Amino acid sequence: MRTGRAITAAVILVVGISGCKSNSGGSDANVQLNGAGSTFVYPAMSRWTAEFTRIHPGMRINYQSIGSGGGIQQVKNGTVDFGASDNPLADQQLAGMKPMVQIPESAGPVCITYNLPNLQQPLRLSAEAISGIFLGTITRWQDPVIQRENPGVNLPTSNIVVSHRSDGSGTTNAFTTYLSAVSPEWQSKVGKGNAVQWPVGLGGKGSEGVTEQVRQSPGSLGYVELTYATQNRLPVAAIKNQAGQYILPNTGSTTDAVNAFSDQLSKDPRTPIVNPPASAPTAYPIATLTFLILPKDGPGMAKRAALKDFVTYIINDGQQIANGMQYAPLPDTMKQYDLQQIGQLTAGGQPIQH
Numbered sequence: 620m621r622t623g624r625a626i627t628a629a630v631i632l633v634v635g636i637s638g639c640k641s642n643s644g645g646s647d648a649n650v651q652l653n654g655a656g657s658t659f660v661y662p663a664m665s666r667w668t669a670e671f672t673r674i675h676p677g678m679r680i681n682y683q684s685i686g687s688g689g690g691i692q693q694v695k696n697g698t699v700d701f702g703a704s705d706n707p708l709a710d711q712q713l714a715g716m717k718p719m720v721q722i723p724e725s726a727g728p729v730c731i732t733y734n735l736p737n738l739q740q741p742l743r744l745s746a747e748a749i750s751g752i753f754l755g756t757i758t759r760w761q762d763p764v765i766q767r768e769n770p771g772v773n774l775p776t777s778n779i780v781v782s783h784r785s786d787g788s789g790t791t792n793a794f795t796t797y798l799s800a801v802s803p804e805w806q807s808k809v810g811k812g813n814a815v816q817w818p819v820g821l822g823g824k825g826s827e828g829v830t831e832q833v834r835q836s837p838g839s840l841g842y843v844e845l846t847y848a849t850q851n852r853l854p855v856a857a858i859k860n861q862a863g864q865y866i867l868p869n870t871g872s873t874t875d876a877v878n879a880f881s882d883q884l885s886k887d888p889r890t891p892i893v894n895p896p897a898s899a900p901t902a903y904p905i906a907t908l909t910f911l912i913l914p915k916d917g918p919g920m921a922k923r924a925a926l927k928d929f930v931t932y933i934i935n936d937g938q939q940i941a942n943g944m945q946y947a948p949l950p951d952t953m954k955q956y957d958l959q960q961i962g963q964l965t966a967g968g969q970p971i972q973h
Contacts, residue, residue: 650925651679656690656703658826659790660909662846663725663946664703667937671929678925686825688787688813694719694912700926702912705789706813707889718915720964722957723888723908724933726877726947728868729794730855730905732848733840734833735760735775741867743768745859746801746894746904752779752840753798754805755819760838768859775838782832782841785822787813793907794842797893801904842905845869845945862900872903873947885952906947916965923966924973930961 654664661684668680685693687704694702695716708721731749733742748764751757757764760774784791795811809815823829829841834851845868848855857865866872876892879899883890888908895902911930917923934957938948949957964971 649677649679650919650922651681652701652922652926652929653681653683653699654690654701654703655683655685655693655699656912657687657705657789657909658684659687659705659727659729659788659844659907660703660725660946661826662844662850663937663941663944666940666944667929667933670937670940671932674932675928680929684825684827686784686786687789687792691912694914697914700914700917700922701930703909704912705907705909706792707908707910708912709889720913720915720960721889722911722913722930722934722960723949723953724911724930724957725938725941725949726873726892726906726908727945728845728873728876728903728906729790729797729842730845730848730868731840731842731858732830732833732853732855734837734853736837737773737775738854740772741854742772742856743859743865744856749858750798750802750805752781753783753817753819754802754808755781768865777838780836780839781820782823782829782836782839783817783820784814784825784829786824788825789813789907789909790826790842790844791815793891793893794905796891797905800891800894849945858904860900860902860904861894861897862902863897864900866901866903868903868905868945870942870945870947872901873906875899875902876904876906877908877947877950878902881950881952888953888956913961913964915963916968918967920966920969920972923964924971927961927964927971928973931958934958934961 664682687706690702691704693699758778792813795815799806799811823832826843826847829843830847830851833839833841857867859865876895879895879902880892892906894904934954942948
């Protein structure tokens with residue numbers, strides 16, 4: 620992981636799979652896996668591939684952090700071996716693709732990050748304030764709605780500079796799903812999706828682009844995955860949940876959001892986890908599960924075995940790494956679901972063998 624002004628948009632690391640045989644019957648095969656998609660999960664993905672390097676030298680993995688929309692399109696076109704998206708594919712989307720296995724691999728908070736150098740404590744924002752800012756009805760830091768939530772705080776007199784994603788993004792989908800849940804005006808005027816017609820703001824490509832815009836512009840505000848803010852030493856807001864509590868984004872509050880929807884997730888892992896009910900007073904209100912999208916079948920026994928091993932590692936040992944990076948680890952029930960789904964992967968129609 621590299622700290623600094625922005626997180627590098629791609630990771631290429633050398634890793635290998637011990638004992639996987641090539642189709643020609645050779646010993647350890649030199650296999651390259653290509654993946655693309657979510658910038659939200661990129662910080663964890665880079666660590667997962669780095670740790671996998673130590674265990675399996677010899678194979679090459681390339682993950683391009685191009686946004687969930689791009690990753691979905693590339694896996695659909697068959698130009699990558701796996702995709703990553705914060706927005707799960709609906710049944711209608713899956714029907715237009717060759718058979719896919721779709722599994723949640725972690726959960727994380729979508730945080731509101733801002734550039735207010737003189738603020739000494741976390742900014743507090745309600746759903747009313749956030750929706751108003753992104754609708755363009757709240758334009759000043761000293762708007763009464765924001766001042767009411769931050770009593771005694773010396774807010775600047777300047778206007779709010781809004782930053783949002785310009786590319787197709789699962790982070791945007793999670794954020795606009797939250798806004799649609801808490802604001803009828805947002806739901807009717809803008810709605811939710813990987814890409815929307817933003818009423819106001821400047822577009823940045825990827826979470827990296829939004830982070831850089833906020834970092835460079837005093838008085839600005841945007842939404843990104845938490846690691847992008849913390850690595851760039853940008854503060855994040857405490858968001859008011861349905862229980863009336865202002866909650867900071869972190870591993871614990873995201874886990875509480877996941878647990879708040881445990882019944883629904885057991886029936887459909889694609890259930891959104893935004894705006895948890897008041898019965899979960901410590902849950903962070905803007906969080907999302909992230910998903911791996913894997914072709915159910917593909918050519919090359921060695922490559923498919925490598926893919927299965929890598930994804931199995933993410934679901935098992937990789938969860939501890941994700942937890943240390945402010946992503947919420949998967950509940951055991953969801954891990955079992957994932958491992959059952961991974962077991963369906965085949966190579967040329969045959970069970971995967973090592």
